Ligand code: NDP
């Protein structure tokens with residue numbers, strides 16, 4: 018027996034806090050996973066002795082770098098960039114890039130940690146990573162965005178590669194930014210490889226990557242409802258966010274006969290009691306992707322809708338289904354209680370860690386259908402994995418084939434959650450199921466490699 022057998026959950030979490038001062042998001046993500054993993058490890062001495070969870074919670078490396086660029090007035094601006102390479106036990110590091118003023122090392126470390134479990138759950142060979150910058154794209158000209166992306170890639174390129182680390186989009190990084198970064202990577206290295214995913218269809222991108230996260234989250238929700246003999250049709254849904262994930266989740270809910278009541282951004286939420294139809298969703302996509310406007314503008318276009326400002330969140334609107342699709346910690350314990358009180362039966366997270374730890378405990382205690390982001394938002398990275406396969410084989414799958422693969426992968430993740438999260442009496446703890454299934458795959462690979 019080794020010296021580590023007596024470390025318990027509290028001791029472990031205290032150690033994580035001590036080693037990561039000032040990184041609350043990272044500690045939160047590790048604690049949430051550790052609560053389930055310690056339970057699972059119980060008498061499984063091999064994981065304790067090999068310190069597997071401790072090793073997964075210590076990134077392989079964190080690269081931090083300066084990003085300088087000149088704004089349109091000629092002022093020199095200085096930002097910080099990072100790439101967190103958390104774990105590559107089962108495949109090259111894989112995960113998005115986020116440009117948002119709220120980005121810190123703690124945020125990217127939590128995202129790279131979560132990504133490690135999420136990517137394992139997809140069944141595809143991808144490790145976990147995440148990157149980004151505290152750069153704020155809002156209000157910047159296209160030329161400023163381009164210069165920033167080029168400067169960011171001028172350092173990042175030396176840390177990534179098709180078999181090393183494959184970034185993609187996340188908050189503030191969509192097709193336009195991936196284009197600027199891919200262009201700069203190619204210019205520096207002269208290599209046309211699948212080094213980024215979320216690429217344009219003309220230059221190596223995959224069909225349905227844009228839709229995959231939001232659609233996948235609703236497929237997961239549908240799987241949870243079906244397991245209980247229910248359906249999306251006729252149900253009301255409250256969605257936060259109005260970006261890539263939120264608009265495509267809304268689209269799929271509408272396609273399946275549900276009614277979407279809200280969307281939001283960092284300034285507040287809109288409530289449309291008539292339902293946000295496909296036509297209205299298309300208008301929001303244009304607002305966000307082309308005009309780069311704010312969700313508050315919705316009420317000028319569609320009468321009957323109201324805007325609730327001051328950063329208000331939509332969780333007080335009564336609904337059957339809730340899909341947080343904006344950002345981390347956007348749904349707290351009190352809001353979780355409000356959702357339950359108003360009759361919400363299912364929550365599927367499109368964002369990463371949108372529910373804080375209190376909220377997670379409340380949903381678990383209420384035994385509702387609750388899917389954590391690492392399970393329900395994995396459709397995006399899964400189709401990124403399929404984009405990597407297509408790039409390696411230098412071919413493209415058809416849309417119907419990819420749609421079926423995405424549905425199949427989300428079904429597979431749901432099955433894995435059932436396998437490890439079934440609690441008897443018909444209740445599935447999807448958080449526990451996702452944590453254990455993701456952990457087991459990565460942990461067993463790490464055991465095979467010895468002490469590295
Ligand atoms: P987008 O940039 O397309 O949209 C982000 C949306 O969230 C915007 O409406 C934005 O509002 C809002 N938002 C961002 N930060 C905050 C904040 N601090 N407070 C309130 N609202 C905020 O990003 P995505 O849709 O791609 O990402 C949304 C979430 O989904 C993130 O958690 C991301 O990590 C996760 N995710 C994304 C995947 C993908 O494939 N894109 C895959 C899996 C998960 P505003 O414009 O005001 O900032």
Ligand code: 2IT
Nearest residue numbers: 112113185187397398401
């Ligand atoms: O959080 C995520 O899974 C993403 N932002 C997508 C990552 C990817 O590599 O497609």
